[in-house]
Amino acid sequence: MTPERSAIDWIAVDWGTTRLRAWAMRGAQPLDARASDRGMGGLSPAEFEPALLDLIGDWLPAAGRMRVVACGMVGARGGWAEAEYRATPCPPLDPRRAIRAPARDPRLDVRILPGLSQAEPPDVMRGEETQIAGFLAENPGFEGSLCLPGTHSKWVRLARDRVEGFRTFLTGELFSLLAGQSVLRLTIGAARPDPDALAEAGAEALADPHAAPSGLFALRAAALLRDLAPERAAGRLSGLLIGAELAAARDFWRNGPTVIVGAPDLARRYEALLLAAGAQACHKDGAALVLAGLAAASRDLPEDT
Amino acid sequence: MTPERSAIDWIAVDWGTTRLRAWAMRGAQPLDARASDRGMGGLSPAEFEPALLDLIGDWLPAAGRMRVVACGMVGARGGWAEAEYRATPCPPLDPRRAIRAPARDPRLDVRILPGLSQAEPPDVMRGEETQIAGFLAENPGFEGSLCLPGTHSKWVRLARDRVEGFRTFLTGELFSLLAGQSVLRLTIGAARPDPDALAEAGAEALADPHAAPSGLFALRAAALLRDLAPERAAGRLSGLLIGAELAAARDFWRNGPTVIVGAPDLARRYEALLLAAGAQACHKDGAALVLAGLAAASRDLPEDT
Numbered sequence: 001m002t003p004e005r006s007a008i009d010w011i012a013v014d015w016g017t018t019r020l021r022a023w024a025m026r027g028a029q030p031l032d033a034r035a036s037d038r039g040m041g042g043l044s045p046a047e048f049e050p051a052l053l054d055l056i057g058d059w060l061p062a063a064g065r066m067r068v069v070a071c072g073m074v075g076a077r078g079g080w081a082e083a084e085y086r087a088t089p090c091p092p093l094d095p096r097r098a099i100r101a102p103a104r105d106p107r108l109d110v111r112i113l114p115g116l117s118q119a120e121p122p123d124v125m126r127g128e129e130t131q132i133a134g135f136l137a138e139n140p141g142f143e144g145s146l147c148l149p150g151t152h153s154k155w156v157r158l159a160r161d162r163v164e165g166f167r168t169f170l171t172g173e174l175f176s177l178l179a180g181q182s183v184l185r186l187t188i189g190a191a192r193p194d195p196d197a198l199a200e201a202g203a204e205a206l207a208d209p210h211a212a213p214s215g216l217f218a219l220r221a222a223a224l225l226r227d228l229a230p231e232r233a234a235g236r237l238s239g240l241l242i243g244a245e246l247a248a249a250r251d252f253w254r255n256g257p258t259v260i261v262g263a264p265d266l267a268r269r270y271e272a273l274l275l276a277a278g279a280q281a282c283h284k285d286g287a288a289l290v291l292a293g294l295a296a297a298s299r300d301l302p303e304d305t
Numbered sequence: 306m307t308p309e310r311s312a313i314d315w316i317a318v319d320w321g322t323t324r325l326r327a328w329a330m331r332g333a334q335p336l337d338a339r340a341s342d343r344g345m346g347g348l349s350p351a352e353f354e355p356a357l358l359d360l361i362g363d364w365l366p367a368a369g370r371m372r373v374v375a376c377g378m379v380g381a382r383g384g385w386a387e388a389e390y391r392a393t394p395c396p397p398l399d400p401r402r403a404i405r406a407p408a409r410d411p412r413l414d415v416r417i418l419p420g421l422s423q424a425e426p427p428d429v430m431r432g433e434e435t436q437i438a439g440f441l442a443e444n445p446g447f448e449g450s451l452c453l454p455g456t457h458s459k460w461v462r463l464a465r466d467r468v469e470g471f472r473t474f475l476t477g478e479l480f481s482l483l484a485g486q487s488v489l490r491l492t493i494g495a496a497r498p499d500p501d502a503l504a505e506a507g508a509e510a511l512a513d514p515h516a517a518p519s520g521l522f523a524l525r526a527a528a529l530l531r532d533l534a535p536e537r538a539a540g541r542l543s544g545l546l547i548g549a550e551l552a553a554a555r556d557f558w559r560n561g562p563t564v565i566v567g568a569p570d571l572a573r574r575y576e577a578l579l580l581a582a583g584a585q586a587c588h589k590d591g592a593a594l595v596l597a598g599l600a601a602a603s604r605d606l607p608e609d610t
Contacts, residue, residue, distance in 0.1 A: 077529070085529075085530070117526070117530055118526075119530070121519070121520075121523050121526075122523050122526040122527040122530050122531065123522065123523060123526045124525075124526045124529055124530065152488070152522060167519060168522035168523075168526070169518055169519070169521075169522065170483075170487060170488070170518075170521045170522055171518075173487050173488065174483075174487075177482040177483070177486060177487060178475075178479075178482070181482060181486070182475060182478050182479075182482060183457070183475070183478065209514030209515060209552075210514060210549075210552060210553035212518075213474055213475075213476075213517075213549045213550055213552075213553045214426070214472060214474070214553045214554075215426070216474075216475045217428065217457060217473035217474065217475055218426050218427050218428060218473075220429075221422070221423075221426075221427035221428045221429045221473070222427040224382070224390075224429055225390070225422055225424070225427050225429065226427065228427075244515075244518045245518055247514075247515060247518075248515035248518045248519045249519075
């Protein structure tokens with residue numbers, strides 16, 4: 001059911017490469033939530049405004065303006081409008097650095113939040129900084145690391161409410177490419193990873209950094225020679241790649257607490273491997289954090305720029 | 306120019322996933338060579354005979370039979386006919402274990418050579434065993450390792466004219482998937498690897514096993530933040546992956562000589578990295594070896610099975 005238009009005082013938007021999610025907001029409170037698959041990856045710059053209007057047009061007032069606060073790849077080069085990267089170390093959000101996106105509909109007042117960059121080693125993020133801000137809003141003063149696993153996993157070191165450094169791993173994307181398109185597709189295809197095989201291979205790759213490069217083709221060979229089941233091969237592939245990520249990210253979790261933020265299934269797998277390696281780790285569902293970060297940004301946005 | 310049919314006494318065939326190559330042979334001497342892109346990957350079992358006849362039909366006698374000796378993926382499950390794997394340790398070839406492929410044309414007497422398998426860690430090869438046999442025919446008694454870089458790089462330990470063990474790495478396939486289809490495609494695409502960037506990143510990954518997983522997304526970030534050139538990004542990607550392979554294959558090259566067999570450009574890159582790491586390495590063009598191996602197999606094939 002559509003909320004009363006007059007109850008909505010701003011709109012929160014998380015616009016990534018593959019998904020567009022929007023919330024009708026009253027203060028920090030969501031009144032309604034919608035999503036579409038019109039992610040940034042499939043849109044030309046002129047297509048962003050129509051895609052947004054298609055999703056939330058009925059949330060807009062008949063007259064007057066509506067503030068829309070957006071984060072994610074919508075602000076990348078080739079997105080709706082290019083928002084800069086803010087150089088770390090710095091706080092995750094600075095709403096004064098949000099940019100306005102051009103809109104033909106006079107009711108739209110769209111602000112896109114900047115991403116974060118790191119000079120050495122070179123790295124960038126867009127969208128995760130807003131989740132980080134949401135986490136810090138709930139956990140002020142947290143000292144430790146966040147891990148945001150997924151297509152492009154991010155590891156983030158936090159201290160004094162600032163992002164001190166971060167690193168991105170292609171773990172999820174490597175899994176998709178190897179399982180779906182490499183020679184391993186003949187063994188894995190769309191099979192779901194077996195959790196036990198994942199845990200076992202993850203521990204192997206955490207202990208031996210050569211396990212991942214050495215162990216990939218072995219999955220195909222084991223299927224040919226001894227009928228390794230697709231689910232176990234998928235689990236071992238995921239474990240080898242996650243283990244290699246955890247081994248390379250050891251500086252982030254070796255000392256101090258690590259909070260894994262993401263989809264519950266995946267976050268729990270990271271957590272189990274980290275706990276077994278002696279880390280102090282827990283997990284937290286990520287869905288609410290981006291909204292908390294957008295709410296914090298909205299509160300601090302300058303009225304006009 | 307087509308050789309005299311009467312001069313041809315057998316036909317050598319190297320039939321891989323993407324290519325079909327054939328030679329008209331007199332003893333160990335090639336009289337003619339042809340190739341097509343009708344590799345095993347694109348053919349159903351019934352399409353192998355027509356694909357072969359299209360390529361070499363005019364080499365066959367008007368009447369009588371012609372021996373065809375084939376190696377490679379043509380003998381895989383889903384190929385023309387499934388040839389077994391011979392378990393290592395063993396000599397690379399045993400022509401008595403060749404199988405006959407079914408053919409409608411009565412002039413074709415097609416024998417497919419078996420591949421090799423290894424139980425632990427699980428691994429298989431099809432086609433490389435024939436190159437190895439060609440190498441050993443020219444270098445009997447060689448003790449050391451062969452490296453056959455490519456889409457699926459193979460490392461092979463040889464002693465007493467036998468394959469003692471081997472390991473496969475997906476290095477070339479990973480490069481293609483990452484450069485062409487991951488987020489790195491936006492930076493690399495079809496750019497050719499810069500040799501200096503390759504050498505530099507290869508040395509980094511050889512020294513630090515975490516350099517490859519940590520360094521992939523950094524290529525995209527460096528392109529965004531400081532205009533890393535596509536050729537340098539391609540070179541660094543190739544170097545990171547090759548370096549990770551070399552580090553994981555250290556047991557093969559640490560003691561004793563290593564001969565790198567493959568296309569000259571790629572083989573020289575492996576050689577330079579191995580020499581810099583203190584290995585005793587040299588390279589050898591691989592094109593002639595498969596033919597030498599097929600000739601050795603043909604000589605030892607039983608007349609009828």
